[in-house]
Amino acid sequence: MPLVLFGDHTRAFKYVDFPFALGADGVKALQPLDGFDAKFLFYYFRSVQLPSAGYSRHFKFLKEILVPKPPLPEQRRIVDLLSRAEGIVRLRREAEQKAAELISALFLDMFGDPATNPKGWPVRKVSDFVSRFEGGKNIQSGPENGSAYRILKVSAATSGVYRESESKPAPDGYIPPLSHIVRAGDMLFSRANTEELVGATAIVGSTDGKTLLPDKLWRFVWAEPVELAYMHALFQSSRVRRELGKLSSGTSASMRNISQGKLYDLALPIAPYAKQKDFGERAAAVHSIQFQQFASTAKAQAAFDALLSRVFTANNAQ
Structure with missing residues (x-):
């Protein structure tokens, strides 16, 4: 049943x-x-x-x-309507995933698999090119529309694409430190999640300036010039994600954590900056498609959410 x-x-x-x-x-x-x-x-x-x-x-x-308890035929009509709308959202997300796979294929073609490093790039620790990680604070959410600020959820980075809508309201009257405010160009890192999802990264393309880092998402602060598209593709590669999963610890399979110490010690093949920039230029066209897909998904999700609310508001009014 x-x-x-x-x-x-x-x-x-x-x-x-x-x-x-x-x-x-x-x-x-x-x-x-x-x-x-x-x-x-x-x-x-x-x-x-x-x-x-x-x-x-x-x-x-x-x-x-x-x-509410409308007649079963009416319940099934509502289910059919909402299932169709949610199906559109699912198709949009699948299109997003295909665009992300293009980036991964381009990365492997230019740099090889980080697991085997066939092109012999220098192997460096994360601490060699990241000066620090900045995170936010674990605070209780406030009422909707009560504060100008919102706090990101871990799910804002889980897919590898930054989703600012995945957030919760900050408490009334909360004034955050400037270092907690998300900025355009940030690359975020999920330091806590399941073993499969921990270590997910996402680049902030744009932001409203009122969105805050939580304690479970860190911002990379680079120690040297890097190409964000390259670093994102590297950290999202299957080999690096597996390593990050292994580095995570915790008593619950549903919530694993990575310490900064373990992350700093992670050794990765790093291409020279000029090669990183070349990748970024080639990936820009694909990223344009990816952002278009993301915008389409956001519109489809907003349409579904509005329909969900409207259907049950009308039903409750009857």
Whole structure:
């Protein structure tokens, strides 16, 4: 029977219609009562703004919400409408991924696989070309529209493309240090995530100037001139991502951490700056396509979010 999974810590929902086993006590399996379509509930729950209690439990808030119960045919009509809209978002994200694969292919063609370093580039420690990492602060989020500032979530960098919309409101009245403000041209590093996703990097193309670093995202501060496109492609390469996963530690598989000491000691083949610049110039055309795809995805996501809200607002009004 289809179910809805709820992340008690993360407030995330997932629809499952296949056999599975619960792997963590922080996940709740929600089985629909008679008269409810599981996917209808999945979409409805996603339209509800649950209060944030940090890494505490949130099921207590979910239990208190009121759920509309239109006739099953109407529930399925809503599910069909939202599934089609979300399908467009999924296709846009797949197009983004294909553009990212072009960058990876260009990098391998010019520099070879960092795992084997077939072109014999000098091997250097990260501490040789990074002077420091700057991070933000772990603070509780505030109410929506209460502060001019927003704090990035780790998911802002997870895909390898910077997503400023992946953020939460800062507390009312919070005045951040200037070093916590995200700047255009920053390359961000996810120092905490799952073993597969820890170490993800993203370049900030543009920003509103009111977005802040959290404690789990670091900014690279370079010790020498570098080409951002080259460094991003290097750190996003499969070999480097595997190494970063191995360097991470933690008692939970769902949250691994990398220390700055281990990251500074990581040895990587580094091409000369002139070669890096050459790569950046060749990659610029592909990045243009990538940014266009990202803009299309953002529009599709915004359209889906608006539809999700409108469908259930209208339904609740009936």
